Amino acid sequence: MNYKSTRDKNVNITAAEAISKGLSADGGLFVPDSIPQLSKEKLCAMCDMTYAERAYEIFRLFLSDFTDDEIRYCVNGAYNDKNFATDNIAEISHLLSGTYILELWHGPTCAFKDMALQILPYLLTCSAKKTVDGKKIMILVATSGDTGKAALEGFKDVEGTSIMVFYPEDGVSNMQKRQMTTQAGSNVNVSAVVGNFDDCQNGVKAIFTDKEILSKLEKANTVFSSANSINWGRLAPQIVYYVSTYAQLIKDKEIEYGEKINVCVPTGNFGNILAAYYAKCMGVPIAKLICASNKNNILTDFINTGVYDRNRDFYTTISPSMDILISSNLERLLYHLTDENDALINEWFNSLKASGRYEVNDTVKQRISESFFAGWCDDNETKQTIKKVFDEYGYLCDTHTAVAYKVYEDYKKATGDNTKTVIASTANPYKFGYAVYDAVGGNEECADEFDLIAKLEKLTGTQCPKALSDTKNKAIRFTGSVTKEDMPSAVLDFVKEQGAD
Ligand SMILES: *Cc1c(COP(=O)(O)O)cnc(C)c1O
Numbered sequence: 001m002n003y004k005s006t007r008d009k010n011v012n013i014t015a016a017e018a019i020s021k022g023l024s025a026d027g028g029l030f031v032p033d034s035i036p037q038l039s040k041e042k043l044c045a046m047c048d049m050t051y052a053e054r055a056y057e058i059f060r061l062f063l064s065d066f067t068d069d070e071i072r073y074c075v076n077g078a079y080n081d082k083n084f085a086t087d088n089i090a091e092i093s094h095l096l097s098g099t100y101i102l103e104l105w106h107g108p109t110c111a112f113k114d115m116a117l118q119i120l121p122y123l124l125t126c127s128a129k130k131t132v133d134g135k136k137i138m139i140l141v142a143t144s145g146d147t148g149k150a151a152l153e154g155f156k157d158v159e160g161t162s163i164m165v166f167y168p169e170d171g172v173s174n175m176q177k178r179q180m181t182t183q184a185g186s187n188v189n190v191s192a193v194v195g196n197f198d199d200c201q202n203g204v205k206a207i208f209t210d211k212e213i214l215s216k217l218e219k220a221n222t223v224f225s226s227a228n229s230i231n232w233g234r235l236a237p238q239i240v241y242y243v244s245t246y247a248q249l250i251k252d253k254e255i256e257y258g259e260k261i262n263v264c265v266p267t268g269n270f271g272n273i274l275a276a277y278y279a280k281c282m283g284v285p286i287a288k289l290i291c292a293s294n295k296n297n298i299l300t301d302f303i304n305t306g307v308y309d310r311n312r313d314f315y316t317t318i319s320p321s322m323d324i325l326i327s328s329n330l331e332r333l334l335y336h337l338t339d340e341n342d343a344l345i346n347e348w349f350n351s352l353k354a355s356g357r358y359e360v361n362d363t364v365k366q367r368i369s370e371s372f373f374a375g376w377c378d379d380n381e382t383k384q385t386i387k388k389v390f391d392e393y394g395y396l397c398d399t400h401t402a403v404a405y406k407v408y409e410d411y412k413k414a415t416g417d418n419t420k421t422v423i424a425s426t427a428n429p430y431k432f433g434y435a436v437y438d439a440v441g442g443n444e445e446c447a448d449e450f451d452l453i454a455k456l457e458k459l460t461g462t463q464c465p466k467a468l469s470d471t472k473n474k475a476i477r478f479t480g481s482v483t484k485e486d487m488p489s490a491v492l493d494f495v496k497e498q499g500a501d
Contacts, residue, residue: 003015003031031232054244055079090115092248093425110468111431114153118153125158138495140164140491145320146176163227166204192482213492238272258285262422264289266404269328289373292408306368375410377407389405408421429462440459
């Protein structure tokens with residue numbers, strides 16, 4: 001299996017090259033040149049496998065330049081009970097008959113990013129061995145919260161790598177900040193940036209192509225790489241949990257092989273839901289993909305009209321990981337839906353860059369509506385949903401999951417479709433505790449995030465994961481803050497420090 005670029009289908013590279021590079025030089029994203037098919041036998045055989053074994057089967061199909069031993073090393077290193085709070089890695093909660101909550105947040109940082117970022121360091125170091133052997137890898141991350149911490153946990157103390165994370169000083173929650181600034185590991189660094197997330201992201205992007213920095217990096221025998229969500233090494237692991245969930249539902253006798261299910265995903269950068277689309281294309285019986293957005297509802301409009309228009313207001317919501325106006329992974333979907341028409345992809349994405357807008361053709365609109373349904377809800381509806389789900393089922397969900405739940409309810413009302421449905425739950429409620437506490441009727445003043453945890457536990461009878469409550473006892477290691485202009489020298493200092501040991 002080789003990989004092409006969405007903007008140039010003459011690109012033809014191995015999985016290891018795609019994962020090492022992250023992004024194609026033409027600005028496109030790497031996509032597999034064919035979609036492997038899962039036969040009934042293969043899928044049913046997965047029923048009796050562990051999560052790591054299921055992952056092994058999927059990765060063998062997509063990473064054909066990796067040896068079996070390498071893939072085993074990767075999946076066993078990532079998906080074990082040391083890294084995840086449950087043997088099953090992902091858990092399926094049964095809310096009511098036919099509605100399943102797929103909990104993707106039992107990893108070390110309590111958000112679904114762990115599902116991919118626990119394995120990415122293994123995939124990346126294996127890939128680097130094949131492509132830039134002997135060089136050290138330095139990961140640079142700009143984060144609005146969840147990705148930074150998940151990447152730090154994934155890469156900490158991984159031999160041959162180091163990682164530096166930049167986050168906006170006033171743009172992350174207290175808990176997210178605490179999680180990052182207390183990060184353990186000898187190869188990690190974290191810095192606040194005076195500015196917003198765009199400043200962090202633009203700063204990191206500029207460093208990637210800064211000639212002076214690159215020449216110093218070369219002397220330190222190091223290359224930069226990225227852990228962001230357009231890397232194929234992050235998308236492939238997300239396909240696994242949709243295949244795994246289908247196998248698990250057969251095993252649990254909730255469905256029979258061949259029975260279709262819907263999948264509903266709270267969506268930001270379109271990575272998670274795209275993974276479900278790949279699973280569908282591989283032959284997992286999935287009917288509708290329900291794309292749930294918050295008030296930043298650009299995807300809802302796109303799926304319903306075929307017009308992608310980012311000339312609109314940006315809203316800060318209580319589901320911040322979905323506060324996005326450019327959903328990068330959508331480009332991969334469009335590449336497949338245009339039958340790999342790279343010229344059209346170039347036309348649309350150039351137009352997005354120039355005018356902030358593009359409109360897809362009727363064939364693509366038609367194909368989108370065959371597979372997708374889209375909806376959105378605002379912060380008030382999100383809170384009401386958290387309260388309602390808690391009152392009715394005693395189940396406490398986070399703000400992102402609640403958006404998905406609400407949109408799924410709207411979908412059922414609009415269509416009358418009673419197909420069994422899996423709702424992706426992307427974060428533990430304690431990660432977004434203030435909004436959740438407020439939603440379930442908590443009205444006491446909280447002294448800090450730990451006081452909040454205690455109050456939310458008491459009010460709901462649920463328990464905060466240790467990974468979050470334990471940050472209270474951890475020393476804060478990273479107090480630094482830099483201006484946008486000083487980001488390059490912060491990186492260079494870190495390169496020097498890492499080279500010294
Ligand atoms: C990243 C994130 C999302 C959005 O996922 P995409 O793959 O970007 O669509 C949703 N919820 C949470 C909690 C996240 O961290």
